Amino acid sequence: MLTEHLIHTVVEAALAEDAPYGDITCAATIPADETGEVSLVARDPGVISGIDVFKAVFTTQNPIIDVNPSIHDGQRFSARQTLATVGGPIRDILTAERVALNLTQRMSGIATMTADFVREAARGNSLPDATHPRGFERTRIVDTRKTTPLLRAFEKYAVTCGGGHNHRFGLSDAVMLKDNHLAALAARGLDLADAIRHVREQVGHTTHIEVEVDRLDQIPGALDGGADTIMLDNFTLDDTRQGVELIDGRALVEASGNMTLDRVAAVAATGVDIISVGALTHSVRSIDLGLDYD
Template identity: 65%
Template structure:
């Protein structure tokens, strides 16, 4: 979903936002003919995402800038490592610097946090009485729609760089009946099972239907309606285990709600197929990367 058109549009908008009338400081202080070389250096450990977008920002500023990446997306890096070398006109290097860093720092922050959650899932192997996921070999960590407006494709791509998976990109991609939908249907005298069956009759055969439940007693209706995925929202670990047993492989089981790295091993061990984590994109901290001049 992160296409060249989306990337170019976002980069141009970001450069225009930062220097709508040019870079006044550079114009007043840096000779036009001055050339320089900088290195992208890690100030802390992390997982890379967006190195090609970092390069694209400089190329958009000036196609003559030369960028030599020393890492690929999805790779882990340690503090002090040189991640790329960039050379060209000093004015253009300085003008594009902040925008380039904003993209790569934010995306690498998402990839790094995702990788930490993926690693936490692996700890489920050491949890007593664990249950293996019923659909996938390992429980998947997935993102949500809680992304920065206008940058969803960047955020979701960064999740995959950290070893996670993407939930639906938007409201047009899948049917997802959430708690407010259930409440609205109830007000109209329509129960969950009836609503799911009605939707199934109206959508194409490739359309996925997911239902969010917040109580164990709602699972029966979701199954009766034929939901493809049942999301257990804000369940305790014990209730997640009970939910997995009730569903018994008849639907993909997703757990969501206040997911932390500390909770993930036990939730994965309860047997869910997917754990969706809004914090991957709405509470991420950018990784500290900097440009050092040679």
């Protein structure tokens, strides 16, 4: 997903955006031959993501810059912990500083937020009255397509660093029949079950088909049509539990809509297999990281 080629493509574009004609501040204040070392220090606790991206920013700016991480993606860190050192020409280090921090702070914010959701989902699965998921060992926290344009691979990778899983990467990966798709098919005289069967005839045999429903009475039709995953969109907790019982392991069950940290444990306790959380990428707060000149 997050390939070296993609990292360098985005990094080069970001550096060009930030300093299209060079860094005039560094050029005016720092001799070209001055060297030194800076440290990447956490101001907040969190989960790290994007160490390879952080390194790529500096080495793209100048390949002789030496980046030495002391942490791996997916590991937790505490406030005031040093996460990496960066040594080399100070002018080039400071020119690349903001791009490196912007990407790593956002990715670490996503990883940290994901880890919080994963923790709460696990807590929900272990509640005394919890229903166990049928499809997976425990309820999965997954992302959505509500990502920053052109940074999707970075953000979805960060979700995995926090212990989450990825939903489809893009529109080409799986069929997801939502209300507008179903309305268009219904206008041609196809009910929900027939709509799913119609789609199944159009796609390859390995293609996963997910159907979004917003009422309990739609579930039998989704099952009759052979949906692989049924998404319960904006269901109450009681309806979610009833939906899980109705589906009874015949399809994966995904809960979606207004998923907040304070309610995800209760949703997981209903026995859903998957909880999709758009906030992981569209409402995340970047972790505060800084570069300190040693």
